[in-house]
Amino acid sequence: MQKNRCTLALIAQRVRYILMVIIFVGASMLHLHLGVRIVLRRSIQNLMDLHISYDEKMRRRYNWCYDFMSFIRKNTPDDATILFPHQFVWSYSNGYFLLPRRLHYGNREILRKLKPPVYVVIYKEFPTFQVEGPRMIHDSLSGLIHYQPKSTGE
């Protein structure tokens, strides 16, 4: 009786060994296959992107926004103050492209509080109030107004 029980335990142990080997090897192979595919695909993409400029890569992701940010960067000094519309679509990330420029969001009241010169962003219908100053046009939707009231001594 005891001998039979020992044999049964031994068989159970061997079955477990075999099952463990099948599951471990099988699952590991499938997992590694999945991982290798991703690593290879991304590495090939990286090799293809080696000659592409930073601007081009960013443009791929941010499209119009990146072009507009580059336009603002090109036309404003590093210490410029810029006024964006209150709910500008890219308000959370535009600081990444425009810092160290000081960015503000709002309307005429905010503009009055800012010390000129201020660059007011043209975006769709914004600004809805009158802003004097030379205009720099980016496209039909967007641009910049260099606001500098005459009273400041321009």
Next chain:
Amino acid sequence: MIVFILLLCGILFLGSSFTSLFKCKLSWWERFGLAYGVGLGTLTFGVFLLSLVGAPFGKYTLVFALAVWLAVIWYVKRKRRDELNLRIHWDRPSLPEITLAGGILLVSLASLVESVVQPIWSLDAVAIWAVKGKAIFSLGTVRVAGNYGYHAFYPLNIPIAIALFYHFGEPFVKSIFPFYFMAMLMVFYGSLRRHGCRNTAFAGTLILALTPLVYVHSTIAYADLPMAFYYTSSVIYLYAFFKENNRAFLMLSSVLVGMGCWTRPDGPIWLFPNLAVLTIYALRRKQWLDPVLYVGPILFFFVPWSVFTHYIIKAGTIFYLDAALKSLKQLLTLNIETAHLWKILCHFYRECVALGSSGLRWGYVWLLFFSVLLLYCTRIRKYSYLLAVIGLDILVLFFIYYSALLDGRAVELRGGFNRVVLHFFPLVLFQTILLISDDIRRWRSKADTRRSY
């Protein structure tokens, strides 16, 4: 480039000095991996503390923070008459080990290359982490970080690290994350090596390195991988404490959870499983002081940031807190919405068993874990504490998913909330390898006996 390497050496030196304060037996791999994570975490925390007393962000503050930390560490070491131990033990590797190590190295290099070639372009990575880092770097002060991007209450470990790496130009910034990836692999390998044979440890590390979600996160600038590094290491050393009852492991685990809280706002949530299992351990062993000791270093990292966000910059309430409280109330009163539970179970099934429909797959690690757990159900008792931590982690994950559904953010199960599972992969793999390593050891000894005949 030379200055960049010097900075890395400084971080590694600070980290290795800090970890050498804990008198526990760590392999060279573990020390090296921990040195990066702990070094960077302590340095950014030091910069943050200095900013609270008005210090601007810059090279001098960095050097000052590094010097102050080293002075404190060396003072403690001198008091305890310790010495810095960085001896390298290296056995001659076999051919399979060299092949596996080569595979791991290639994956790590691929991740590093991608971080240099591709700029930070993920929307959330820019709006939560990178913009804050750039603000700190460009405006020269840590306090302004909350004004940029969203979620001002998110801790600043990663933004300060980004600002630190910005000194060397844009391509270096993203390298923070592949280094965290390598550090995680090193700690994982070292701790597996402590409990099992070298081949299994290498194979386990390779499986972890090739987990799609983990690999992808080492190439994008999200804080989830650093968080996974800190939390995984903390659980691994908590397990080492349960096994060896050496309080140095407990304190190391606590410091790592503390740094997790300093990395992501969900750090305190993941503290709960560790603390619950530790309390059970302490009650069973009548070591009442352990849970109290465990909380100390966590509070050291957590309280200054909480005070700063609530009282100094007034960052507002955490956006998911309302949903979390609502779902907790529902769970406590057993007023559970079964439709939500069903949705979560379906999500689990899709990602673990049917391998998901999303681009960032979970891979086969979970399937492996549950199958091995079923096969070795008789050995569960031996690893009860570690399994309890993993079990509670899964419960917390359910809770997070449930809260997200209550908050009407079902779509985030595949997106934002999919990232929450990142630390499960190393933990689940660690447990799987531990379960099967007993059998492997038995086979090897049997084979050796036969060979000797």
